[in-house]
Amino acid sequence: MSMERRDLFKLAGVAAAAAVLPSVAVTTAGAAEIANKASGKTVLVVGGGFGGLTIAKELKKKDKTIDVTVIEKKDIFMACPFSNTYLGGLEGVSLETLTHDFYAPATKHGYNFVQAEVTAIDRKAKTVTTTNGNFTYDILVLSPGIAYDYKGQFPEWSEEKIAHVAHACPAALMPGSEHLALKRQLVDMDDGDVVIVPPAQGKYRCPPAPYERTSMVANYLKEEGIKGKVIVLDTRGGKFSKGAAFQESWKDLYDGIIDYKGFTKVIDVDPAKNEITYLEFTDAASLLEGDPEEAKKHTIKYQVCNLIPNNICSPVIKMAGLETNPAGYALMDGYTLRSKTDKDVYVIGDAVSHGIPPSGHTAIWTAKRAAGQIQAQLAGKSFDPKAGLPVPVGNVCYSMVSGNPEEAIMVTHEFVAHENGMLVGNGNVPKPKDGNGKFRSKGTGKATREWFAGVKRELFM
Amino acid sequence: MERRSFLKMTGASAAAVVISPSLITQRLYAEDGLSLYESYEKVHLKDADGNPLKASTLQPEVNYVFNFPHIATPCILVDLGRPANTNVKLKADDGTEYLFKGGVGKNGSIVAYSAICPHQLTHPTPDDSFFQYLERKGKTLALPNANEAGVFVCSSHLSAFDPVNGGKAIAGPATEGLTQIVLEIDENDELWAVGALGANRFHDYMDAFKPEFKKYYENKRKAKRLVKDEAKVVALKHFTKEIIQY
Numbered sequence: 001m002s003m004e005r006r007d008l009f010k011l012a013g014v015a016a017a018a019a020v021l022p023s024v025a026v027t028t029a030g031a032a033e034i035a036n037k038a039s040g041k042t043v044l045v046v047g048g049g050f051g052g053l054t055i056a057k058e059l060k061k062k063d064k065t066i067d068v069t070v071i072e073k074k075d076i077f078m079a080c081p082f083s084n085t086y087l088g089g090l091e092g093v094s095l096e097t098l099t100h101d102f103y104a105p106a107t108k109h110g111y112n113f114v115q116a117e118v119t120a121i122d123r124k125a126k127t128v129t130t131t132n133g134n135f136t137y138d139i140l141v142l143s144p145g146i147a148y149d150y151k152g153q154f155p156e157w158s159e160e161k162i163a164h165v166a167h168a169c170p171a172a173l174m175p176g177s178e179h180l181a182l183k184r185q186l187v188d189m190d191d192g193d194v195v196i197v198p199p200a201q202g203k204y205r206c207p208p209a210p211y212e213r214t215s216m217v218a219n220y221l222k223e224e225g226i227k228g229k230v231i232v233l234d235t236r237g238g239k240f241s242k243g244a245a246f247q248e249s250w251k252d253l254y255d256g257i258i259d260y261k262g263f264t265k266v267i268d269v270d271p272a273k274n275e276i277t278y279l280e281f282t283d284a285a286s287l288l289e290g291d292p293e294e295a296k297k298h299t300i301k302y303q304v305c306n307l308i309p310n311n312i313c314s315p316v317i318k319m320a321g322l323e324t325n326p327a328g329y330a331l332m333d334g335y336t337l338r339s340k341t342d343k344d345v346y347v348i349g350d351a352v353s354h355g356i357p358p359s360g361h362t363a364i365w366t367a368k369r370a371a372g373q374i375q376a377q378l379a380g381k382s383f384d385p386k387a388g389l390p391v392p393v394g395n396v397c398y399s400m401v402s403g404n405p406e407e408a409i410m411v412t413h414e415f416v417a418h419e420n421g422m423l424v425g426n427g428n429v430p431k432p433k434d435g436n437g438k439f440r441s442k443g444t445g446k447a448t449r450e451w452f453a454g455v456k457r458e459l460f461m
Numbered sequence: 462m463e464r465r466s467f468l469k470m471t472g473a474s475a476a477a478v479v480i481s482p483s484l485i486t487q488r489l490y491a492e493d494g495l496s497l498y499e500s501y502e503k504v505h506l507k508d509a510d511g512n513p514l515k516a517s518t519l520q521p522e523v524n525y526v527f528n529f530p531h532i533a534t535p536c537i538l539v540d541l542g543r544p545a546n547t548n549v550k551l552k553a554d555d556g557t558e559y560l561f562k563g564g565v566g567k568n569g570s571i572v573a574y575s576a577i578c579p580h581q582l583t584h585p586t587p588d589d590s591f592f593q594y595l596e597r598k599g600k601t602l603a604l605p606n607a608n609e610a611g612v613f614v615c616s617s618h619l620s621a622f623d624p625v626n627g628g629k630a631i632a633g634p635a636t637e638g639l640t641q642i643v644l645e646i647d648e649n650d651e652l653w654a655v656g657a658l659g660a661n662r663f664h665d666y667m668d669a670f671k672p673e674f675k676k677y678y679e680n681k682r683k684a685k686r687l688v689k690d691e692a693k694v695v696a697l698k699h700f701t702k703e704i705i706q707y
Contacts, residue, residue, distance in 0.1 A: 061554065061555070361618070361634075364634070365634065368634070368636070392603070392604060392605050392606060392632055392633075393602065393603055393605070393619045393632065393633055396602075396618060396619050410707070412602055412605075412619065414605070428602075428605070430602055430707070432707060433706065433707070434705070443703070443705040443707075444707075446589055446591075446703070446705060447591060447616060447617055447705060447707070450583055450591055450617040451617050451618060453581075454578075454580070454581030454582065454583055454617050454618055455581065457581045457582050457665075457669050458580075458581050461582075461665050461668065461669055
């Protein structure tokens with residue numbers, strides 16, 4: 001009986017031979033079918049992004065007898081890193097550059113890939129319910145990424161308004177239709193302005209992304225001869241990731257094209273009229289105070305609007321009942337990549353509350369580190385959460401600032417075990433040797449492409 | 462017998478193909494039964510004019526490129542200007558241990574490594590190179606706190622490898638060390654490449670770079686062929702248009 005049921009869930013690479021009926025299947029009412037093998041070394045990974053795919057591969061590389069299943073809601077992998085070059089129309093960058101199937105790495109490394117959305121996590125029973133079957137685990141890895149906080153940022157907006165704005169002014173930090181929509185709008189635009197709104201506050205995915213995008217869109221306007229500006233409605237007064245390096249490039253390359261406003265608060269968007277309304281403050285202090293009487297109110301027309309709302313953590317972390325910080329990121333067990341709440345639940349990628357930058361490179365780093373910690377835990381061994389720390393270059397991140405010729409800037413982060421009890425990244429924005437005293441260079445432009453090509457090899461080979 | 466020497470050999474079978482010059486034994490590693498050692502048909506290293514490359518003519522701390530063991534797999538040869546350590550125990554990612562015996566030349570300072578970064582396969586091409594040895598007085602972002610370099614650096618993701626200790630990964634995201642290209646020197650001070658030590662990713666590399674192979678070597682089939690008899694050695698600055706190092 002149990003065999004037949006299990007056969008309903010046909011998973012690549014899972015031998016249905018061993019008729020091990022997991023105990024949870026008996027004790028959990030209504031969840032009798034368990035689609036993966038309960039082996040005592042069963043690892044379930046939620047999320048098939050940079051973190052999830054890396055940890056699945058690393059675990060299988062370390063120990064083939066670990067059963068690994070990746071659950072991902074999307075059917076196609078699409079990268080957020082490097083996607084601004086696609087939006088900016090750089091030569092040879094196509095959708096194919098950013099996308100990949102999930103099947104090749106799963107087959108090559110021997111993990112299971114299941115396309116499904118997680119609907120419930122029962123940490124007591126150690127089961128995960130999805131739209132495509134129920135799964136058991138010994139170790140659960142959560143790599144679910146981010147969500148948008150339109151509600152928190154625009155409390156007066158209705159659900160309908162949020163949906164309307166999200167489609168009309170796509171954020172494009174979660175790759176997929178958002179990127180395609182934004183690209184379509186840029187391709188179709190007439191002369192006129194592009195408005196870019198970086199997240200107003202808090203931690204968000206890829207801190208340089210809105211500013212790299214600003215550069216790439218400016219490059220696009222310039223190359224296409226579109227008469228218009230890129231207007232950035234920011235809150236950071238120029239003090240953002242690689243800020244000095246970006247602003248040096250903007251001044252040199254896009255004078256008169258990029259109009260950066262550093263102390264603004266967006267209050268409304270009217271997608272029907274292509275209008276955005278914001279308050280402009282004079283400095284950081286008045287912005288912080290937020291008194292509308294101290295600000296000038298502007299309503300401007302746009303051709304394309306890229307509104308990136310504040311980020312929060314994916315709701316999957318709360319679904320698992322883990323303790324979180326106010327933005328929903330998982331509280332961690334000291335310097336480890338394990339959750340504070342449950343020693344059998346690991347959290348990697350953007351969803352951690354460690355003070356390390358939420359980048360693709362960091363997600364891979366957390367995945368590899370967590371894989372070592374999980375391997376030790378499954379073997380009943382202890383591990384040193386501080387092993388290898390400080391890491392001189394835990395993160396390296398390039399941002400393309402120019403398309404013709406291609407030039408980029410870079411940042412590196414040292415990862416340390418901070419006295420606040422968390423992993424923390426300390427950034428350094430170097431001037432490259434080939435930059436003639438500038439932050440940008442052609443070499444780093446090439447490095448940007450090679451970085452991304454390498455990362456794709458990492459995930460998919 | 463000669464024909465057989467064209468074939469890729471492993472282990473003790475390599476002993477059967479000893480041909481002149483007599484000092485090139487190819488036995489050093491093969492007969493020790495060391496793990497992760499792969500013997501190839503020995504390849505005579507030649508200079509740009511096609512003359513045998515003399516070990517004593519190598520300039521210290523300069524990157525020289527040659528392709529080995531496959532037509533499309535670049536290696537870097539360096540006289541480190543200081544002896545490499547001997548009998549260094551190393552470990553591959555899968556836990557297999559192997560032994561780096563040291564460099565060659567009268568100071569034991571000449572080493573060669575596969576120039577394919579074991580992390581994500583970045584390597585020098587005729588267009589650009591992100592992967593090379595960085596002289597001791599150089600500076601690299603991969604080792605921001607180090608007083609001196611003297612390491613291989615992959616500037617794509619900032620991994621560093623220690624050539625004195627068998628190419629061990631010492632910084633950045635790479636976990637596995639470089640693949641050592643085992644060299645021998647004959648009685649005329651001439652260099653030969655005879656094998657590869659350590660985990661290697663030649664297979665992944667062949668899968669990963671099909672478009673590139675088409676550009677440089679016509680196709681993957683040709684790129685994959687083993688280097689026969691001799692390999693031309695050129696300074697990296699002549700091999701590639703642009704050296705990028707951070």
